[in-house]
Amino acid sequence: MSNLIDVASVPVIDVWGDSVRARRIEGERVTLAVVELAPDATVPGHRHENEQLGMVITGSVTFTIGDETRQLGPGGTWCIPSDTPHGVSVGPAGAVVIDIFAPTRADWDALPSNPPRPPIWPASD
16 A cells, blocks of 8 residues: 555545545554544544544534533643543534544444446535
């Protein structure tokens, strides 16, 4: 596999059905994911061993990490320590976020995957 990949060529993973879909780029020890969140979608509270960093690219989300909740728009970031409960509510316009996980999200291997399709972000001209 090439080390230089266009996000539009990456298969789309159904993380939480069709309301939360991700494209992931895998390194040896880290996963980069471009995540498309449908309008008013909910990512239920959950936890995982992976440390997670992220940033909103488009739209808005209300993020809860542990007992802290905050609304975030483009440029808003998060840092989720390993095994910390967290969840997200998406705004009415939907959102695109970038997530980085360490170690890699090997658990996503078992999720349904779809062929590549044009991404919401970046918009193609």
